[in-house]
Amino acid sequence: MFERKRKEDILKKLRKARAKRVLIQVPEGLKMSSLDLVDFLEKNKIRTFLSLEPCFGACDLREREAKDLGCDLLLHIGHSDFGLKTKIPVIYEEYEIPCDPIPLLEWHLGKLDCDRISLVTTIQFVHCLERVRKFLESKGKRVFIGSSGKLKGGQILGCNYSSAKSLEDKVDCFLFIGSGRFHPLGLQESVKKPVFFLDLEKKNLTNFFRERERMETLRIMRVQKAKEFRNFGIVISTKPGQLNLEGAERVRKKLRSEGKNVYALVADQLTPEKLIGMKIDVLVNTACPRIREDFEQFGKVILDAEDIDLLEQ
Template identity: 30%
Template sequence: MSDICSLYDIDLDALTKQVSKSSGRVLLHAPDGLKPLYNCIAPVLEQAGVEAAFSASPGYGACDIPFEEAEAIGADLLVHIGHLEYFQYGFKPAVKVLYIPVYRRPYIEQGLLRELVETLREAGVVKVSVSSTLVEEKIRRVVANHLASNGFKPIEVGFPVLGCLYTHVTSLDTSVDAHLMVAGGVFHPLGLALVSKKPVVVLDPYRGRVWRAGDEASRVLKQRLMRVFEARNSGNRVGVIVGSRPGQYRPWLVEKIEEEAAGRGYRVYRIISGYLTLERLIAVDNALGLDVYVVTSCPRLPIDDLSEFYKPVLTPGEFMMLLKDAGNYIYPW
């Protein structure tokens, strides 16, 4: 565990200052991939004389924080690891939340950087945006500096990419030849590739590879357009799934969808779900037997987790495509 702690920079000073003002019990919460960092943070709490409890719930972003768990155990503070604060639409939690940034320390194999340079040059890229998630921020800076020293013109994107928000990157579409994302896995690069008009190159510092997200995005886009087509030929009973987590509860969006759907002859059923899985959706469909479902909580659920459901499950943007007979793909709204 000490090896894991040495791989990350964690703002423990912010944690120490905050817990010194509180007493009693703290709930730690992190995405699954960062849960091992509980072992790096718990000793700091112990030294401050604070009891630590550990959340087993997944964390897909700062929009997905288990406030109900903190309230249930009477925690004085909820410490969320790995994301910045997210707007909660007027929600005022009973438990104070401390957001602790976590940064992967910037070690990158030189061979990987050479491969990146070669990939960009082969593609004729000169001007390139360089973005990342919050955790890879320090790696992103190293990569941007390396590209600049090798004749490229990088534009570093300071705000981290989120699974549902890429406008701060796509706003550079007209200024760059391509986008470079520094991130692990497929999740974040896929989201950018679905909405950007420029090629998306990915540097994965964990798997040590450089790859292009376009092929995966094309495959997913075909699948999503097929879902919209299927929904167009389904019935008129639509289930609007409303997220109950504060960061995923968007009443203005729910009302907009319900109003538009009713105007096009749909009968709307409102379904509340704190944590939506394929099994939960099957249970709901067994009960209601609706024709189409629209997820207003997290727009990545229909794309990543529910894409194989036997009925169309759409993002809000895809449902608006259906209502407006739009030809261009709309993500996520």
């Protein structure tokens, strides 16, 4: 929801930037309430366009559409700036989800069997971490909150776990606070210490350490299966924060040296429908890690770019 104070704060930022024509990006969960913000800005003489394209993060800026629409600014709501260079000014309006994880954490505290803990979360719940730190310290735990670049303290992205990994040698485990399995699973795949997931939606605490072995087994199975095929498609995203031509070129050279047929597949957002009728056996992902999570939809083997080195083993 966009309460009046938030709307007025956004208006102040737009006026300070002297913006008169703005494209707004919002995550799916805020689209229904975004029309209220549009009405407010239009009444205050800000010409406003609302993007209906899915918004996956600050890597997914619709700056080209903003320029085509003659906008002088892009208002990106729900995510934080992580340093992406843009051709048009961008205002990042972070969106906090109110939460009080302390009662849930206290209920499950006995399961958190580690003394040195690193707290991690996504941008929507970063504001909760200090309260969690104080609570855990009152219970005798040593608590750490990592930082990395322009990310907030304790913040991780689906493609960037550096704030957590910087503390791995100092802690016994990680505690992810939030909702959805994507981020804690990705973190568990990136670190060797256990990752506990305090799920604010399902109201439970889960240790994902066993998932690491399962994910590694699945990775090996994907690589072994890929060895049976010849037609490989390299997934290249045109989203500003996902475009990785250097990585794609490395994959292309490696696969061709292995005698594979290689096709560079370019899309803003890859969907199974875009691959219908194409004789592609294996997809190699150089874009968002979420693509691999959706492998069942594609009905194909999906590898990460890093997996290519395992094909010759």
